[in-house]
Amino acid sequence: MVKIVAKYLFTGRGLIINNALLEYDEKSGQIISVDVAKQSDLTDYKFYDGAIVPGFVNAHCHVELSHLVDLFKQGTGMDGFIQQINSLRETVDAQGRIKALEEGMETLYNQGVSAMGDISNCSESFDCKSKSKIFTRTFLEVFGTEEVDAPGVIESVLELQKEALKYGINAAPTPHSCYTSHPKLIQMAAAEGLKSGYISYHSQESSQEEDMIRYGKGELSDDYNQRGCSVPKLNPDGALCYFLEILKPLVNIESGMVEENVILVHNVTTDQASIDAAKRVLKNSYWVTCPMSNIFIHRELPNLPLLAENDLNICIGTDSLSSNTHFSIVDEMKTIQNAFPQISMAQMIKWATINGAKAIGCDSQYGTIEVGKAPGLVFIDGVVEDQTGELRLTEQSKSVRII
Numbered sequence: 552m553v554k555i556v557a558k559y560l561f562t563g564r565g566l567i568i569n570n571a572l573l574e575y576d577e578k579s580g581q582i583i584s585v586d587v588a589k590q591s592d593l594t595d596y597k598f599y600d601g602a603i604v605p606g607f608v609n610a611h612c613h614v615e616l617s618h619l620v621d622l623f624k625q626g627t628g629m630d631g632f633i634q635q636i637n638s639l640r641e642t643v644d645a646q647g648r649i650k651a652l653e654e655g656m657e658t659l660y661n662q663g664v665s666a667m668g669d670i671s672n673c674s675e676s677f678d679c680k681s682k683s684k685i686f687t688r689t690f691l692e693v694f695g696t697e698e699v700d701a702p703g704v705i706e707s708v709l710e711l712q713k714e715a716l717k718y719g720i721n722a723a724p725t726p727h728s729c730y731t732s733h734p735k736l737i738q739m740a741a742a743e744g745l746k747s748g749y750i751s752y753h754s755q756e757s758s759q760e761e762d763m764i765r766y767g768k769g770e771l772s773d774d775y776n777q778r779g780c781s782v783p784k785l786n787p788d789g790a791l792c793y794f795l796e797i798l799k800p801l802v803n804i805e806s807g808m809v810e811e812n813v814i815l816v817h818n819v820t821t822d823q824a825s826i827d828a829a830k831r832v833l834k835n836s837y838w839v840t841c842p843m844s845n846i847f848i849h850r851e852l853p854n855l856p857l858l859a860e861n862d863l864n865i866c867i868g869t870d871s872l873s874s875n876t877h878f879s880i881v882d883e884m885k886t887i888q889n890a891f892p893q894i895s896m897a898q899m900i901k902w903a904t905i906n907g908a909k910a911i912g913c914d915s916q917y918g919t920i921e922v923g924k925a926p927g928l929v930f931i932d933g934v935v936e937d938q939t940g941e942l943r944l945t946e947q948s949k950s951v952r953i954i
């Protein structure tokens with residue numbers, strides 16, 4: 552048994568214990584006890600002068616794109632980003648791509664990521680994920696703008712799913728977004744994914760996406776027209792409402808709602824009307840923010856205080872290294888803290904742990920520091936109290952896995 556004392560312990564459920572004593576099994580990582588440290592307990596312990604938090608849950612990553620680090624221009628908007636991904640994705644050979652994703656997984660693990668929702672378009676990450684200590688749920692993402700191609704796309708993604716199952720990883724199809732996929736394909740992929748209980752969808756990532764769906768104009772719309780693709784039917788209520796309309800035939804007959812977990816990633820342009828519409832259709836929605844990726848591509852952030860006021864299940868993701876300079880959940884949280892100082896550290900830790908664990912269905916083991924669980928333990932240094940007594944990350948804060 553290992554005994555540690557932490558200046559601050561974040562349970563993951565929004566609670567902070569000052570001067571906490573934590574005991575865990577060295578081999579399994581299972582939590583044996585957690586309490587306020589008493590003077591009589593203080594023998595044979597290790598002291599951590601900072602915060603101990605549960606292992607992080609990275610709710611959105613594309614680890615198979617790790618070889619694209621440092622290749623993309625920043626601030627290009629979504630159209631520029633898509634052009635770069637099309638021209639650069641295959642510039643590194645398979646061996647190089649696999650080496651990069653293995654290093655990516657290791658970096659994520661060492662800085663404290665215990666579980667991850669990860670997007671795959673191919674099988675290159677399956678072997679690594681099957682061997683990793685990180686629990687992963689893999690979303691086999693599809694796109695395609697033409698209705699006629701949809702059955703073929705679904706057929707090949709079901710083949711990819713069979714391959715993933717051979718590696719023993721959890722994987723199911725998911726639709727990518729409204730600006731890459733025909734509504735029929737979105738619906739067919741969602742129907743397949745919901746059989747597993749989970750889909751993950753890129754939602755309201757940019758104003759270009761909104762312009763395309765609301766008004767049929769803007770860079771993404773122009774790109775569709777230039778390439779001669781079938782354009783989406785306009786929806787004046789915006790991109791999320793457009794997606795909800797597509798999901799409506801998939802609702803549970805009794806409740807009239809989609810009951811499975813629907814993970815909405817990005818939400819940069821999400822407003823109150825979109826949230827209200829989602830609450831009417833989605834019983835279990837999760838709202839992932841990838842702040843550093845949003846700044847990288849669009850120089851914009853979602854209205855996180857609005858999402859928080861609505862009591863939504865907010866989660867944090869790193870997105871891929873094509874739209875991020877590095878993997879760091881703590882740096883994602885610093886970005887949020889700098890933009891929205893009203894959001895507390897306890898709130899952000901909850902987003903980065905239990906909310907993500909619920910989103911990808913691993914909360915019985917991960918996401919909180921509780922007796923009997925083995926969530927992984929992470930130390931964050933450089934945590935200070937501000938003038939009001941609120942805990943804050945500092946520029947120097949870093950995370951490291953304890954177990």
Ligand SMILES: [Zn+2]
Pocket residue numbers: 611612613670753816870871
């Ligand atoms: Zn993504």
